[in-house]
Amino acid sequence: MSVKVMIPTPLRAYAGKRDSAEFSAATVGEALSGLTNQFRELRKHLYTEDGKLRAFVNVYLNDEDIRYLAKENTPTKDGDTISIIPSIAGGSFAR
């Protein structure tokens, strides 16, 4: 089953500049593992050291927040889209 994971702009630098990637996965968690296995740098941006999704990263299955579904155990079906929505504050981060 193929699931598309949308990678938001702030995290594309850690994902080979890709804006999305497809994985064969039966749950949201499996798709996210596929993503962080392919792009290891992404792991620390998405997960805490003890392996929990970070509080400022929201994950949606289609248009629904997985916190209100079965979290990472939420089952996926062919053609589903998973979106990672990190908080963005606004203007420029120039330094």
Add this chain to the structure above:
Amino acid sequence: MATSTQPQTGANRTTSLSNEEILRYSRHLIMPEVGMDGQLKLKNAKVLLIGTGGLGAPLGLYLAAAGVGRLGLVDFDVVDFTNLQRQVTFGSDDVGKPKTEAARARLGNLNPDIQIDTFETKLTSDNALELFKDFDVIVDGTDNFPTRYLVNDASVLLGKPNVYGSIFRFEGQATVFGMPEGPCYRCLYPEPPPPGLVPSCAEGGVLGVLPGIVGSIQAMETIKLILGAGENLVGRLLLFDALGMKFRELKLRKNPNCAMCGEHRTIHKLIDYYEFCGVRGEEAPGPDVQVPEITPRELKARLDRGDELFILDVREPHEFQICNLNGHLIPLGELPRRVHELDSSLEIVAHCRSGKRSAEAVDFLRKAGFRKIQNLRGGILAWSDDVDPRVPKY
């Protein structure tokens, strides 16, 4: 603190329009969705804009033009040249002026019939409730996490809608928080990202049109809230991808366990938002790490003496194209795997735009065993100021 363009009208609601106003707003008045009733609602409405920058520009212009009777503008910043690429309220003549003052002049000229109150101050936990209490709708056009959480919490405490918009490079988000039935910002993001994990400098920047579009969406939502018309974005996060030219929306739910708006909320007053977000209070924090430094003048003197120094530029290739100091380019992110390009027996001076990324590079290289390495304090910006003004600042 407040300065006002017109005398306060107090609590008296205006119940009619002048003939001049009828002419000005005729394209609203002939629409049944607005009409005279709607236009009077706009005239009696009080909207507070937090930030007069990128998002604040279309917000201020459209809300003033639409006839929102009282506009409050909060900003402590001064117009600079890098603002003009997107902050279309301002002209070249405004560079150096306080943003609130320049915006008041522009919006007052656009619509002399509205009251514009300017607050040339930083929004803080001490003044937010006092500032917000006189307004019906709060519009968040800020650019940092501490102020976002502050605007959210103050809006929830006072029960006022918070029209939210934010942008990043080619992407925008917009929604309406703070309605009794809807979620707040903390329902969506209970905690801010730790400072080390916000997108890196190389990922910064914003396409100038983007805040124009997102700020216009906020202006539209504000007007709909005032009119009580249509379906607003409460409970929906609108995502805009300018490169793909796609709009999407996600469901936002009110979190029953939200610390701010949940049933058993734990936050009952404003807090220290800089501490909450783990950032220092001032705008230009120094490098995160302490490393040996060299000033631009010292570097110039040593180069003039003919000392052999290896200049390492850790910016991105597109920044190198803007200007450079003839250094060897290895972007910070590539440094770990390109370390072999460097000779640890040479004296190395690392630099970036402002000295922050290069401080990280120096820290990394010192840990990798490099001993003769220094950071150029203040980066290219300081080099341009202190040594060679022909090098452009960006």
